[in-house]
Amino acid sequence: MSHDKNLVVELDDVTLKYASSTSFNLKRLFLSKYERKRVVSNSNASREAALSNISLKFYEGDIVGIVGRNGAGKSTICKVLSGILRPTSGKFYSQLDVGSLLSLNSFFAKELSGLDNIYLAGALLGKNKKEIEEKIDEIIDFSELDDSIHKPVETYSSGMVSRLAFSIATTYRSDILIIDEVLSVGDKYFREKCKIRMKDIMKESRLIIIVSHSDSDIKNMCNRAIYLDKGKVVLDGSVEDVMNKYK
Amino acid sequence: MFEIYIGNKNLNTKTISRNLYILYTLAHLKKKAKIRGTFLGYLWWFIEPMMLIGLYSYVVGVIFGHSGADQLLMIAVGVTLWKWWSSSMSSATTSFRRYKGIVSQVKMPLPILPISEVFGESYMFMFAYLILQSVLLYLGFVPDIFALVISFLISMVAVSALSLSLAILNVFIRDTAFLVGFGLRILFYITPIIYPASRVPENFRFLTDLNPFAHLITYYNNALIYTDRVEYGSMCYALIGSSIGLFILTRICKNITPQIIRNV
Numbered sequence: 461m462s463h464d465k466n467l468v469v470e471l472d473d474v475t476l477k478y479a480s481s482t483s484f485n486l487k488r489l490f491l492s493k494y495e496r497k498r499v500v501s502n503s504n505a506s507r508e509a510a511l512s513n514i515s516l517k518f519y520e521g522d523i524v525g526i527v528g529r530n531g532a533g534k535s536t537i538c539k540v541l542s543g544i545l546r547p548t549s550g551k552f553y554s555q556l557d558v559g560s561l562l563s564l565n566s567f568f569a570k571e572l573s574g575l576d577n578i579y580l581a582g583a584l585l586g587k588n589k590k591e592i593e594e595k596i597d598e599i600i601d602f603s604e605l606d607d608s609i610h611k612p613v614e615t616y617s618s619g620m621v622s623r624l625a626f627s628i629a630t631t632y633r634s635d636i637l638i639i640d641e642v643l644s645v646g647d648k649y650f651r652e653k654c655k656i657r658m659k660d661i662m663k664e665s666r667l668i669i670i671v672s673h674s675d676s677d678i679k680n681m682c683n684r685a686i687y688l689d690k691g692k693v694v695l696d697g698s699v700e701d702v703m704n705k706y707k
Numbered sequence: 708m709f710e711i712y713i714g715n716k717n718l719n720t721k722t723i724s725r726n727l728y729i730l731y732t733l734a735h736l737k738k739k740a741k742i743r744g745t746f747l748g749y750l751w752w753f754i755e756p757m758m759l760i761g762l763y764s765y766v767v768g769v770i771f772g773h774s775g776a777d778q779l780l781m782i783a784v785g786v787t788l789w790k791w792w793s794s795s796m797s798s799a800t801t802s803f804r805r806y807k808g809i810v811s812q813v814k815m816p817l818p819i820l821p822i823s824e825v826f827g828e829s830y831m832f833m834f835a836y837l838i839l840q841s842v843l844l845y846l847g848f849v850p851d852i853f854a855l856v857i858s859f860l861i862s863m864v865a866v867s868a869l870s871l872s873l874a875i876l877n878v879f880i881r882d883t884a885f886l887v888g889f890g891l892r893i894l895f896y897i898t899p900i901i902y903p904a905s906r907v908p909e910n911f912r913f914l915t916d917l918n919p920f921a922h923l924i925t926y927y928n929n930a931l932i933y934t935d936r937v938e939y940g941s942m943c944y945a946l947i948g949s950s951i952g953l954f955i956l957t958r959i960c961k962n963i964t965p966q967i968i969r970n971v
Binding site for chain 1: 721725728729731732733736739740743805806808809811812813814815965968969
């Protein structure tokens with residue numbers, strides 16, 4: 461951990477509860493008591509809190525790997541860090557421009573072409589038209605989509621989508637980069653290319669968060685790791701300690 | 708209690724310009740996506756309203772025998788406007804679900820998504836409007852430009868507010884999308900578009916009095932054809948009322964954003 465560096469993001473006793481368990485649902489009015497319980501538990505609304513009493517500090521230059529089982533709260537913590545979800549209670553402090561954060565999963569508008577989605581993603585990242593157009597060739601080259609860039613994203617394979625997403629997010633750089641499970645998609649050649657690109661951007665981004673189930677991704681890229689379980693921090697420390705505990 | 712601190716002091720101006728650019732980009736890309744793969748491309752913006760105007764003019768003028776230049780012009784104006792409003796509302800209703808990835812992964816004000824659908828449809832409306840306006844000018848009807856601008860603003864704000872409320876409802880009650888299709892069909896027939904408001908019997912007059920679209924259609928008809936009947940007072944109230952409605956809905960959307968992200 462790099463405690464001698466500047467503090468850029470801090471979560472202090474953050475709890476996030478989902479309100480959907482109490483929200484209005486027309487369907488429930490027509491269901492029997494038994495079915496109502498089943499629907500609530502299936503819809504994941506029965507979980508008390510997605511994050512409970514999380515206190516974490518992130519420093520400039522941190523490359524943090526977040527590990528944990530499905531439903532541990534990994535994606536939720538990313539959404540809190542990027543300002544999409546506001547904590548129910550606790551303090552969230554950020555020095556980063558939270559307006560221009562983006563996680564890498566498929567935020568694309570499926571009916572638009574890959575090229576149109578580059579414009580859209582650029583706009584969502586706070587870039588203007590000139591800034592977007594300057595980088596378009598670089599994005600298309602890196603994603604290796606060639607002529608497919610003019611086809612709608614709904615015709616793309618999952619590998620093509622993640623190649624484009626990775627190219628966009630690593631080309632239009634922002635203060636914070638959150639990579640949620642994207643490194644596991646794509647062929648071996650492209651994954652190697654991604655790792656080389658990651659090494660470049662590690663030098664420039666102020667904070668990188670990587671969510672991955674791959675031990676090697678976390679070990680190769682991160683300088684710190686956090687193990688989450690059921691919305692709580694089990695361990696926050698060196699990559700080696702966390703990965704040993706997670707096993 | 709939840710607290711937030713953001714380091715960048717210039718965030719507000721930057722955020723506003725970013726949000727406006729997102730709105731422009733979504734609206735602009737929507738019109739491209741709509742005609743992708745079609746043979747006639749942008750010509751559809753012209754063909755579609757013309758076919759509807761032709762159809763309703765035939766039904767009303769030939770079958771029901773209510774012909775007359777004024778009547779046909781009012782049908783043309785009404786049908787063109789209705790196409791704009793109904794397409795905006797039906798595509799906005801499903802906008803949060805269609806842009807699920809953006810809703811759940813990008814920090815931005817959510818009302819931009821349904822409102823961008825209204826802006827996108829406005830591009831297409833503009834094309835049909837220009838043709839309609841040329842015909843009206845050729846026939847000697849000079850519009851009241853000021854009344855036309857206010858009418859346009861009222862419809863943009865009112866349709867945006869309705870679209871936003873439908874988009875929010877559709878997140879929590881999925882049946883909304885089905886109901887909107889049916890509801891728009893009913894609204895079309897109870898709005899004086901293919902018949903004049905004067906033909907509505909006294910007993911049913913409340914249907915037009917309570918229907919915001921009936922008032923909007925009247926504003927446009929007055930601005931484009933019957934310029935001596937323009938009532939600026941009533942239009943200003945409508946503009947203020949719809950702006951307040953849009954403002955309240957935007958606040959509601961902001962307050963329930965976590966629930967929308969969770970349920971979308």
